[in-house]
Amino acid sequence: MKNRIKVERAELNITQQQLAEAVGVSRQTIVAIEKNRFLPSTPLALKISRFFGKSVESIFILEETD
16 A cells, blocks of 8 residues: 655655654654555544545555555
8 A cells, every 4th residue: 555645744844753743653653654664553544634634545545456
């Protein structure tokens, strides 16, 4: 699964730390999600998408191989 978290953060000019604090996780968790090393839980995916004011599907993109 791909994600647009880094792009969305850049558009808002916020750091990984700021996003992590806003959704209640560590900065390392955000790093791992951005690098596709960790898939967020459904509640975390919802928190991230709500933070950006977008749908889960617009932040997290399911690929054919998933």
